[in-house]
Amino acid sequence: MRIRDFRADDWERVWPFWRQIVAAGETYTWDPRTSEAEARALWTQGAGKRVLVAEDAAGDLVATAYMKPNYGGPARDVANAGFMVDPAHGGHGYGRALAEHVLAAAKADGYRAMVFNAVVETNPAVRLWTSLGFTVLGTVPDAFDHPRHGRVGLHVMHRVL
16 A cells, blocks of 8 residues: 555546545534535645555555544644545454555644644544544534434543654
């Protein structure tokens, strides 16, 4: 697997699985009807944002992630990140490898910690994050209307880098 910085022409390969994941309404707090233009802006734009992609050995784009400052000013050294693995390529360790890469890159970029603001508590990635040293600082109860589980909580998760 090769992890590299996102290029503008990567979006056409990211958008299909971005749309699929967000439209499912199970793991992200974004509107499942988010337009392509809005999605591109959400994922790729913003002050200090760095976007990465992962390609498999055949050159297929299998995952993407971003990292950015979670806060500004004196707290700008706490990062935030988002991750998506193409469901057609799930279960092959791409998410873990990309997460490990992003955590190392965040530390190298001068971040001292990473926080996730809204991890759906039923998201299978919670196991990945805890295995990588994240802890649940708290849970906002019944904050997310999951299409299969009904109202579930949103975790705030943290890890020192």
